[in-house]
Amino acid sequence: MIRFILADLQRLQAGAMIVVLLVAFATALGMAVRIEERALRLGSARAADRFDVVIGAPGSETQLVLSSIFLQPSPLALVSGDVLKQLSQDPRVDHAAPVGFGDSYHGYPIIGTTAEFIEKSGFRMEGRGRGFSALSEAVVGARVPMAIGDEFSPQHGLAGQAAEEHHEMSYRITGRMEPSATPWDRAILVPIEGVWHVHGLGGGVDDLDPHVGHDHDHHEGHDEIADLGPPWAGDVPGVPAILVKPRTIANAYQIRGDYRTETTMAVFPGEVLTRLYATLGDARLVLTAIAIGTQMLAGTAVILVTMAHLSQRRRQIGALRAFGAPRLAVFAVVWSELLVVIGLGVAAGIGLGYAGAKALAILFTRQSGMALPVTLEVSDLAFAGMLLAVAALIAAVPAIYAYRQSPAAALRG
Amino acid sequence: MLDLEMENVTVRYPDLPQPALDMPRLLVPAGSSLAVTGPSGAGKSTFINVITGLERPCAGAVRWKGQDIARLSEAARDRWRAKNVGLVMQEFHLFPGLDAMENVLLPARFRHPRLPAGLRDRAAHLLAQVGIGTGRRGVETFSRGEMQRVAIARALLAGPGVIVADEPTASLDSESGGVVCALLTALARTEGATLIVVTHDTALSGRLDRRIVLTGGRCTGDSAMEAA
Numbered sequence: 001m002i003r004f005i006l007a008d009l010q011r012l013q014a015g016a017m018i019v020v021l022l023v024a025f026a027t028a029l030g031m032a033v034r035i036e037e038r039a040l041r042l043g044s045a046r047a048a049d050r051f052d053v054v055i056g057a058p059g060s061e062t063q064l065v066l067s068s069i070f071l072q073p074s075p076l077a078l079v080s081g082d083v084l085k086q087l088s089q090d091p092r093v094d095h096a097a098p099v100g101f102g103d104s105y106h107g108y109p110i111i112g113t114t115a116e117f118i119e120k121s122g123f124r125m126e127g128r129g130r131g132f133s134a135l136s137e138a139v140v141g142a143r144v145p146m147a148i149g150d151e152f153s154p155q156h157g158l159a160g161q162a163a164e165e166h167h168e169m170s171y172r173i174t175g176r177m178e179p180s181a182t183p184w185d186r187a188i189l190v191p192i193e194g195v196w197h198v199h200g201l202g203g204g205v206d207d208l209d210p211h212v213g214h215d216h217d218h219h220e221g222h223d224e225i226a227d228l229g230p231p232w233a234g235d236v237p238g239v240p241a242i243l244v245k246p247r248t249i250a251n252a253y254q255i256r257g258d259y260r261t262e263t264t265m266a267v268f269p270g271e272v273l274t275r276l277y278a279t280l281g282d283a284r285l286v287l288t289a290i291a292i293g294t295q296m297l298a299g300t301a302v303i304l305v306t307m308a309h310l311s312q313r314r315r316q317i318g319a320l321r322a323f324g325a326p327r328l329a330v331f332a333v334v335w336s337e338l339l340v341v342i343g344l345g346v347a348a349g350i351g352l353g354y355a356g357a358k359a360l361a362i363l364f365t366r367q368s369g370m371a372l373p374v375t376l377e378v379s380d381l382a383f384a385g386m387l388l389a390v391a392a393l394i395a396a397v398p399a400i401y402a403y404r405q406s407p408a409a410a411l412r413g
Numbered sequence: 414m415l416d417l418e419m420e421n422v423t424v425r426y427p428d429l430p431q432p433a434l435d436m437p438r439l440l441v442p443a444g445s446s447l448a449v450t451g452p453s454g455a456g457k458s459t460f461i462n463v464i465t466g467l468e469r470p471c472a473g474a475v476r477w478k479g480q481d482i483a484r485l486s487e488a489a490r491d492r493w494r495a496k497n498v499g500l501v502m503q504e505f506h507l508f509p510g511l512d513a514m515e516n517v518l519l520p521a522r523f524r525h526p527r528l529p530a531g532l533r534d535r536a537a538h539l540l541a542q543v544g545i546g547t548g549r550r551g552v553e554t555f556s557r558g559e560m561q562r563v564a565i566a567r568a569l570l571a572g573p574g575v576i577v578a579d580e581p582t583a584s585l586d587s588e589s590g591g592v593v594c595a596l597l598t599a600l601a602r603t604e605g606a607t608l609i610v611v612t613h614d615t616a617l618s619g620r621l622d623r624r625i626v627l628t629g630g631r632c633t634g635d636s637a638m639e640a641a
Contacts, residue, residue: 001522007510319506322467323567324495325523327488408467411502 001329005337015309019302019338020345026298027349027387028356030291034380035357037284039372041277044070047182047370048269050122052252053244055079055087058265065272068099068241070370071109071183079264081236087244088230092251095120096230098239100195103154108144110154110188112195114229118177120245123184129175132191133228138171139189142179143369146188149173154198169198181371191228196237295387299394306338306398317402318410331403338395346388350380414605415478415497415574416443417464422473422483424459424630434459434470434630441623443478443574446601446608448618451627457611460627461579464609465498466490478574495524499568499606501578501597505560507567509553513545516552517567532570539566543596558589565596575607576600582614590614 009016048069056064057077066072087096097117102110115131118139125131125139129148132139140146153170171190179185229236244266246252252268259266310317317330354376361372417440424434434456441447451457462468463475466482469490474481477497482490494500507516517536521528537547543562552563561581568576578597582590594617601608610617618624626634 003515004508004511004519004522007508011510315504316506316508319502320523321491322465322494322500322502322506323520323523324491324498324571325520326491329523406468408462411462411467 001333005333005340008333009337009340012309015305016341019305019341020348022298022301023342023345023391024348024352026291026295027346027384028352029294030288030383030387031350031353031380032357032360033284033287033291034383035354035374035376036360036372037280037287038377039357039361039374040280043181043370043372044273044276045270046373048273051243051269052246053255053259053266054269055083055242055244055255055259055264055266056240057263061265061267061272062276064241064265064267065269067101068243069183069269070368071111071187073101073109076240078238078240079242081232081238083259083264084239084242085232085236087242087255088232090255092246092248092255094245094247096242096244097121098192099241099243100192100239102190102195102198105152105154105188108140108186108188110138110190110195111184112190112192114192116230117243118189121243123180124178126176126178129177132174132189135191135194135197135228136169136171137174137191139175139177140173141177141185141187141189141369143185144176144188146173146176148176169194181365183369186369192239193228199237299391302338302342302391303394303397306395307401310334310398310402313402314405314410317405318407321405321407322411327403330405331399334402335392335395335399338398339392342391342395343388346384346391349387350376350384414443415607417441417575417607417609418474418476418479419464420474420476422463422470422475424456424463424468424470432471432630434463436460436473436632439625439632441607441609443607444605445623446598446621447610448621448624449609449611449627450613450618450624451633455627456630457627458579459630461577461609461611465500465577466494495520496571497574499571499573499576501561501564501568501576501581503580503583505557505564507552507555507560507563510551512547512549513540513552513555513563513566514547516563517570520567521570536566536570539569542566542600544592556589558585558592561585561589561593562596565593565600569600569604569606572604573606575609576604578608578610578612580612580614581610582612582617587616591616594620 048065051069054064054068056068057079059077063074064076067074067076084096084098087093090096095116097114098112100112102112104110115133118131126142129139146152149172151170151172171188171194177184244255246255256266256268317334320330320333321327354374358374361374365371419436419439421438422434422436423432425432449457449460459468463470466475466485470483473483475483480493482493485493508519511519514533514536517540518528518532521532540547540563543566545559545562545566552560555563576597581597582593585593594614597608597610597617598620608621610621612618624634624636625632
């Protein structure tokens with residue numbers, strides 16, 4: 001009987017292929033939605049993991065987190081430099097680092113921060129690299145295609161916007177960070193003082209030669225003199241965001257409470273992300289509904305194709321019955337043939353969905369630097385199993401139709 | 414070996430005023446052979462469906478060796494047919510993609526999870542008798558005459574008490590038709606099966622013991638009556 005089913009399927013290759021493809025695409029869509037959404041959750045949670053509290057000027061919490069942790073440039077209001085100063089002297093704080101958005105270089109955002117931040121927030125240097133210790137030095141993320149010793153001049157404007165070069169400033173790369181699977185892999189980190197300077201905000205570097213670092217022969221060592229914070233001296237200019245590492249969890253809650261004021265906003269990135277996931281969950285619901293709709297369409301198409309195919313096979317089925325095949329055997333033949341075809345489709349769909357999700361994730365990582373951990377989990381296979389179970393029910397419709405068919409009527413037609 | 418006794422059998426279809434088959438009485442002795450002829454629409458297909466249990470008559474009894482198959486359920490008739498009837502049809506109904514041996518064994522495969530011992534040997538023996546080799550070639554590559562010979566071997570596999578053939582030579586050229594004709598009659602005799610053939614082929618009907626003519630669902634001619 002198995003040989004008969006295989007021979008039958010081989011004869012019906014073309015139709016079977018159509019059904020396999022239909023089922024595969026419908027399955028793949030559902031799988032990809034599940035996998036991608038989970039990957040986005042996991043990836044963003046991991047990227048935010050190392051940051052405890054973010055402080056900024058009052059406004060959108062989501063915007064603050066997206067800008068400071070995921071380095072999505074946006075025009076954030078500045079929080080006063082005094083806040084930064086105050087935080088870096090706070091005994092409850094291990095370290096507090098400003099995040100300033102400088103210009104960009106070939107699409108890689110230049111982020112102003114402190115050497116202390118790089119050292120203390122878990123970014124590790126590759127090989128012989130070191131953090132910056134002078135205004136003209138920079139550290140790059142793992143995905144920035146520059147090597148230690150390279151020099152570059154920033155381009156004006158934020159990442160993604162083409163602009164002219166800033167000839168008054170140039171940086172030399174002193175270190176490369178190991179991959180962290182976060183957007184920081186695409187960042188070029190420079191002393192925040194440089195960013196302030198470019199924006200004309202001063203900040204202890206007012207007296208700096210505007211050609212700092214550009215002309216080493218004449219100003220050898222000049223930039224080494226400038227004191228890089230912390231500690232911060234004199235007037236500290238405003239910054240868009242401050243990443244704070246409290247010493248204890250209790251401190252974290254205290255700080256968040258203390259800095260929820262009229263002029264500052266303090267958030268736990270995890271909390272903001274959770275709210276974001278809720279929105280993401282809604283989006284997933286919509287996508288899932290679309291996927292289910294597609295699966296139902298595919299299911300209907302499969303039934304239609306099968307019924308059309310069955311009416312062509314009426315004589316064959318009638319003949320089987322005439323030769324004494326039991327009705328149950330006829331049911332089994334039609335049902336198992338369909339199940340084999342649909343099963344192949346679901347299996348192909350799992351592969352296709354996984355590959356599609358992987359490809360999307362790679363594309364996304366290339367764009368944002370954030371790694372999306374694409375994984376196939378037991379629940380995904382359970383989902384595929386559920387699809388298969390529904391398919392088995394659907395396949396029973398034509399099988400029952402074949403079961404009930406009178407052999408005499410089938411032979412007469 | 415089975416004898417057939419039909420009594421007051423009628424088959425009516427909802428949209429036809431006349432019965433498709435009206436057979437007050439017909440006796441076919443075990444081991445004999447019968448040809449059924451008649452114009453198209455005379456009820457020949459209905460006759461075959463009724464005597465093989467493919468269709469249940471509206472009234473009357475169809476007794477094979479005393480057992481009235483008209484009273485059996487559909488599943489029971491399927492079982493009875495598989496055991497007792499060898500069917501040969503005009504359009505062979507062989508299954509492409511399978512070789513001759515697999516086609517002969519196919520009905521048995523649907524009946525038994527594992528083929529009974531010796532059945533494969535019997536299939537090979539029958540194929541040899543109809544002059545078909547047991548190669549692995551798919552039947553779709555066979556000539557029509559060869560296909561019908563495979564169908565005859567298939568019909569005989571279960572050692573049926575009756576062979577029922579529906580226009581077995583109508584789609585064959587005269588030479589293959591002659592071969593099929595000779596095989597059917599000879600094998601029915603050696604296998605000890607009653608042979609009932611619906612045919613327009615006078616060469617075939619001439620070889621059989623008795624001929625009846627169906628017209629409008631009724632028996633309008635019977636060589637046995639004429640002889641008597």
